[in-house]
Amino acid sequence: MSVAVRVIPCLDVDAGRVVKGVNFENLRDAGDPVELAQRYGVQGADELTFLDVTASSSNRETTYDVVRRTAEQVFIPLTVGGGVRTVEDVDKLLRAGADKVGVNTAAIARPELINEIAERFGRQVLVLSVDARRVPDGVSTQSGFEVTTHGGKRSTGIDAVEWAIRAQELGAGEILLNSMDADGTMDGFDLEMFSAVRREVGIPLIASGGASEPGDFTKAAQAGADAVLAASVFHFGKLTIDQVKRDMAANGVEVRL
Numbered sequence: 001m002s003v004a005v006r007v008i009p010c011l012d013v014d015a016g017r018v019v020k021g022v023n024f025e026n027l028r029d030a031g032d033p034v035e036l037a038q039r040y041g042v043q044g045a046d047e048l049t050f051l052d053v054t055a056s057s058s059n060r061e062t063t064y065d066v067v068r069r070t071a072e073q074v075f076i077p078l079t080v081g082g083g084v085r086t087v088e089d090v091d092k093l094l095r096a097g098a099d100k101v102g103v104n105t106a107a108i109a110r111p112e113l114i115n116e117i118a119e120r121f122g123r124q125v126l127v128l129s130v131d132a133r134r135v136p137d138g139v140s141t142q143s144g145f146e147v148t149t150h151g152g153k154r155s156t157g158i159d160a161v162e163w164a165i166r167a168q169e170l171g172a173g174e175i176l177l178n179s180m181d182a183d184g185t186m187d188g189f190d191l192e193m194f195s196a197v198r199r200e201v202g203i204p205l206i207a208s209g210g211a212s213e214p215g216d217f218t219k220a221a222q223a224g225a226d227a228v229l230a231a232s233v234f235h236f237g238k239l240t241i242d243q244v245k246r247d248m249a250a251n252g253v254e255v256r257l
Helices: 033-043 057-073 087-096 105-109 112-121 160-170 191-198 214-222 241-250
Strands: 006-014 017-022 025-031 048-052 078-081 100-103 126-134 145-149 154-159 174-179 205-208 227-230
Touching: 006 033, 006 205, 006 241, 017 033, 025 033, 033 048, 033 057, 033 241, 048 057, 057 078, 057 087, 078 126, 087 100, 087 112, 100 112, 105 112, 105 145, 112 126, 112 160, 126 160, 145 160, 154 160, 160 174, 160 191, 174 191, 174 227, 191 205, 191 214, 214 227, 214 241
Parallel strands: 006 048, 006 227, 048 078, 078 100, 100 126, 126 174, 174 205, 205 227
Antiparallel strands: 006 017, 017 025, 126 145, 145 154
């Protein structure tokens, strides 16, 4: 029996509001996170992802409050990421109502954090968020894709495929693979980058960055995505979750309608 591909709206939260831009710049307000979460729960989202895009210490309590209020109103799995640096951060978010926690920059700085989280809470709790792009001139990686930090602004020189393999070995439960080149552009998912990672890792992969039409989601699922994630097309009403799922179902992809 095949496992249904999940459709996940992503809410980038800044100071308690959902925002969205292109390549993490020129952010504009997209609404109240709890209201949007409720809407997506009714529409049939399989999960929700919250990313604290500023993740400053002064903003952290705001994030906990948003998570608490959302968990009280919406009864689908909730992943929360942004600024997670320690096992204690994970514990606090789970206590606030998160089902999974996303880790990014802190794991790059100290990869053993992945193992520590998996050992304490189980690997199913840990989503490794990977912001990757095609390597620019002057940077060389084996796959041609590199991991970035700070919203795609900083190069790490780390090969994206090799990092995904190592994260799986350390205990990551799934990987959220976000194309920084495609983020917010609505030009479609970077299937070449996604396929390069898919060939090498067996844990669930979430495709993110660039979705515009229902067919974009279907192509990602056919390329092996276990879940597809998007923000702008859902927040601003270009697509509904039902439209995306029906296109996938019509093309032979298993979904929960």
